[in-house]
Amino acid sequence: MKTRLYIWVTSDCNLACPYCSQQNTMKENKGYQMSIDEAYRIVKSCQQRNLHFDTIELTGGEASLWKHIREGVVMFGRIADNVTLATNGNNPDLVKSLGMKTWIVSASQATKEQMAKYEPIKRRLTINKHRHKKMPNSPVINSLPALCATSRDPLTGEPQTCFQYLRGKVYHCCDAAAHCYRLGLSHEEYSCDFEEDFIKRFYHKTYNKEICQYCLANQKVWNQL
Ligand code: SF4
Numbered sequence: 076m077k078t079r080l081y082i083w084v085t086s087d088c089n090l091a092c093p094y095c096s097q098q099n100t101m102k103e104n105k106g107y108q109m110s111i112d113e114a115y116r117i118v119k120s121c122q123q124r125n126l127h128f129d130t131i132e133l134t135g136g137e138a139s140l141w142k143h144i145r146e147g148v149v150m151f152g153r154i155a156d157n158v159t160l161a162t163n164g165n166n167p168d169l170v171k172s173l174g175m176k177t178w179i180v181s182a183s184q185a186t187k188e189q190m191a192k193y194e195p196i197k198r199r200l201t202i203n204k205h206r207h208k209k210m211p212n213s214p215v216i217n218s219l220p221a222l223c224a225t226s227r228d229p230l231t232g233e234p235q236t237c238f239q240y241l242r243g244k245v246y247h248c249c250d251a252a253a254h255c256y257r258l259g260l261s262h263e264e265y266s267c268d269f270e271e272d273f274i275k276r277f278y279h280k281t282y283n284k285e286i287c288q289y290c291l292a293n294q295k296v297w298n299q300l
């Protein structure tokens with residue numbers, strides 16, 4: 076199974092989408108920009124533990140607004156086959172200049188002019204065209220086990236398991252921190268320190284977690300909203 080590590084690099088964003096899944100995380104971590112020292116510590120620790128990922132996906136916030144994006148892409152490339160980026164598409168020139176093999180662009184947040192700039196490299200893009208939906212405030216019935224969109228690589232469809240790094244902690248999946256902040260759940264249940272064996276703890280997912288019943292990545296939730 077492929078491994079994908081999401082790394083949350085900044086709380087900054089130039090937009091304020093009403094249904095942003097990360098808005099509580101951004102509020103709680105306001106002004107956060109991962110320092111180059113923190114990025115270096117992540118890489119060094121992974122190298123010492125022989126941890127290597129199929130994909131590292133930079134996220135936030137708007138990852139293209141991370142001040143160290145250029146150095147970061149190169150550094151994280153030492154511990155992953157592929158470094159990619161999730162972006163709202165508003166910064167096409169910068170994103171294209173990073174030399175990544177692939178990107179994930181949210182077309183619903185970019186203008187037509189901005190999307191046109193991705194046209195020459197569209198084969199290397201995954202474009203999210205779906206509109207935003209409001210996250211449910213109560214658990215959606217009959218939604219477990221989750222049909223989780225993150226259980227497959229968005230480009231190749233291969234099975235994958237994912238984790239998210241956020242400020243010294245690693246979370247169960249890319250949405251767990253956001254759910255903890257939004258629903259007021261204990262982070263301890265869904266995260267561990269980065270230095271712990273997070274692979275062992277979060278590699279095998281049952282998709283039966285309480286948070287999966289609120290999660291828009293769960294197709295069974297998405298289809299009922
Ligand atoms: S662009 Fe993305 S991170 Fe920024 S507010 Fe919109 S959904 Fe949230």
Ligand code: SF4
Pocket residue numbers: 221222223224225247248249250251280282284286287290291292293
């Ligand atoms: S909360 Fe559950 S459904 Fe959502 S991304 Fe995580 S594992 Fe998948």
